[in-house]
Amino acid sequence: MVVGPEAAGSLLVGSVVRTSVDIGHSGDEDAEMHARIAGVVTGMAGAVIFIAGLTRLGFLDSVLSRPFLRGFISAIGFVILVDQLIPEMGLNEEAKRIGGVSHGSSVDKIVFLVEHVGSAHGLTTAVSFASFAIIMVCRTLKRRLQPRFPSVAYIPDRFIVVALSAVFAWAFRWDKKGLEILGDVKSSTGSPFPFHWPFVPSYMKHVREAMSTSFLIALLGFFESSVAAKALGGGEGRAGEGLQGMTLSANRELIALGVANLVGGCFMALPAFGGYGRSKVNASTGGRTPMSSVFLSLITIICVLFLLPYFYYLPKGVLSAMVSVVAYSLIEECPHDIKFFIKIRGVSELALMFLIFGATIFYSLPLGVALGMGLSILSLIRHATKPRIQILGKVPGTSVFENAEDNPRSLEFIDGCLIVKIPEPLTFANTGDLKNRLSRLEATGSTNAHPALPRIRPVEHDKNIIFDVHGVTALDGSGTQVLTEIVEGYIDRGVRVFFCRVPAKGTPIYTLFEKSGIVETCGGPDHFVGSVEEALKMTELDNADNWYTDHPNEEEA
Numbered sequence: 001m002v003v004g005p006e007a008a009g010s011l012l013v014g015s016v017v018r019t020s021v022d023i024g025h026s027g028d029e030d031a032e033m034h035a036r037i038a039g040v041v042t043g044m045a046g047a048v049i050f051i052a053g054l055t056r057l058g059f060l061d062s063v064l065s066r067p068f069l070r071g072f073i074s075a076i077g078f079v080i081l082v083d084q085l086i087p088e089m090g091l092n093e094e095a096k097r098i099g100g101v102s103h104g105s106s107v108d109k110i111v112f113l114v115e116h117v118g119s120a121h122g123l124t125t126a127v128s129f130a131s132f133a134i135i136m137v138c139r140t141l142k143r144r145l146q147p148r149f150p151s152v153a154y155i156p157d158r159f160i161v162v163a164l165s166a167v168f169a170w171a172f173r174w175d176k177k178g179l180e181i182l183g184d185v186k187s188s189t190g191s192p193f194p195f196h197w198p199f200v201p202s203y204m205k206h207v208r209e210a211m212s213t214s215f216l217i218a219l220l221g222f223f224e225s226s227v228a229a230k231a232l233g234g235g236e237g238r239a240g241e242g243l244q245g246m247t248l249s250a251n252r253e254l255i256a257l258g259v260a261n262l263v264g265g266c267f268m269a270l271p272a273f274g275g276y277g278r279s280k281v282n283a284s285t286g287g288r289t290p291m292s293s294v295f296l297s298l299i300t301i302i303c304v305l306f307l308l309p310y311f312y313y314l315p316k317g318v319l320s321a322m323v324s325v326v327a328y329s330l331i332e333e334c335p336h337d338i339k340f341f342i343k344i345r346g347v348s349e350l351a352l353m354f355l356i357f358g359a360t361i362f363y364s365l366p367l368g369v370a371l372g373m374g375l376s377i378l379s380l381i382r383h384a385t386k387p388r389i390q391i392l393g394k395v396p397g398t399s400v401f402e403n404a405e406d407n408p409r410s411l412e413f414i415d416g417c418l419i420v421k422i423p424e425p426l427t428f429a430n431t432g433d434l435k436n437r438l439s440r441l442e443a444t445g446s447t448n449a450h451p452a453l454p455r456i457r458p459v460e461h462d463k464n465i466i467f468d469v470h471g472v473t474a475l476d477g478s479g480t481q482v483l484t485e486i487v488e489g490y491i492d493r494g495v496r497v498f499f500c501r502v503p504a505k506g507t508p509i510y511t512l513f514e515k516s517g518i519v520e521t522c523g524g525p526d527h528f529v530g531s532v533e534e535a536l537k538m539t540e541l542d543n544a545d546n547w548y549t550d551h552p553n554e555e556e557a
Contacts, residue, residue: 050258
């Protein structure tokens with residue numbers, strides 16, 4: 001997995017820098033302070049990731065839903081595309097003259113571009129758009145040819161575009177015709193890798209501004225790294241695309257990424273995480289072990305130390321075109337996901353995607369992120385707290401019992417018995433509404449019925465209740481207490497309670513049943529049987545015993 005800055009994280013860092021400029025903590029042209037702010041954000045993101053790894057929070061990569069990530073990543077790609085159109089069209093000076101454009105929403109920038117398209121610099125626009133078109137054409141051709149000719153992956157098309165554009169700018173003196181070029185790239189400290197400890201008292205004002213953004217960068221970065229690692233190293237990718245002999249540990253990944261970003265923050269680096277795109281390119285060009293990333297880092301250092309002067313004449317519009325290609329790659333998977341959710345009628349998923357996209361485009365990136373995370377967490381809580389109890393009916397002529405709500409007309413119901421299946425662990429999260437849903441199931445035969453509906457099922461059908469608890473693989477104190485109260489309530493009403501498919505004696509769940517008094521309240525271990533059929537036979541025996549108790553003369557006869 002190749003680790004480096006990602007578009008989403010870099011844009012979020014830019015939002016922190018922009019906020020610092022807006023409130024007056026740094027100047028608009030103070031590049032060194034902007035770099036130090038980036039180092040603070042990176043260091044804080046690294047600290048969050050590192051602490052999460054130490055506390056074994058690797059399971060958090062499953063918290064964010066796919067629609068949230070797709071909507072957010074697509075919005076970031078769109079934002080970057082719009083941002084890069086300004087330098088690609090040579091409108092930087094016009095945007096500075098008007099003021100407020102660079103800090104506005106994407107819609108504001110689109111309006112600016114439409115109103116000032118006539119002021120665009122012709123040469124800059126031509127070079128930028130031509131570079132973008134050439135890269136996209138080469139990208140498409142390589143994708144189509146690579147299955148038949150794998151060696152085309154080694155053609156450095158982007159490097160060729162960069163090198164030729166720099167040569168042409170030098171040969172034809174495009175910088176004298178108004179084309180912005182890269183120029184000298186020098187460190188203000190005189191060192192190519194200056195060390196600055198990010199957590200110093202004078203930077204506390206930036207720490208407060210960057211706290212929430214750093215947490216978000218850490219979460220998104222870890223999620224993308226996890227996706228890349230699972231796809232390329234965990235066996236989910238196609239043959240020949242993964243790293244050989246590598247196993248994935250989410251907690252170790254957290255610690256490694258945390259250390260990398262803590263160190264990077266000391267050198268004012270951008271947040272770095274594993275990217276699926278670059279990792280896949282690395283794997284497709286022959287990288288099979290982590291040493292490929294080490295060599296890539298060494299080559300990058302050599303370029304920074306010795307080759308930067310040769311890019312003096314590199315047009316800035318070409319760099320913007322390179323960024324636009326990356327932004328396009330963030331958007332291109334969105335139509336596939338939209339088609340899939342339309343196909344399965346995933347209305348809620350589509351609504352979440354478009355809501356996040358719209359909030360990011362029309363207002364700001366932080367609002368889109370906050371809205372998406374809030375809705376995803378609410379959806380997760382709603383899913384976790386909803387009991388999924390079922391009423392069971394018997395398939396005629398068999399000993400199979402199925403959910404009666406799916407197809408009630410094809411199932412038989414046992415007179416005097418209510419068979420309830422609990423197909424999930426019982427914890428504090430999902431037992432809060434268990435009593436109400438069970439009462440609704442008794443009254444109407446469905447948990448989806450409105451609570452205000454009158455009782456439909458006769459009371460005599462609930463003389464015996466059988467709980468199928470095969471799906472209860474975990475039980476905590478709150479769940480045990482609620483279940484105890486439910487059983488006691490049935491016994492007080494004269495309803496006999498049976499449990500089937502309960503874990504064996506000595507297991508933690510059965511021990512909780514004993515300690516809480518559920519076993520004794522039901523009538524002892526005899527009321528805990530291995531199947532629904534056995535429980536039904538027990539109800540018949542109890543019915544016979546009760547009948548003879550009420551008619552002693554019949555028993556003597």
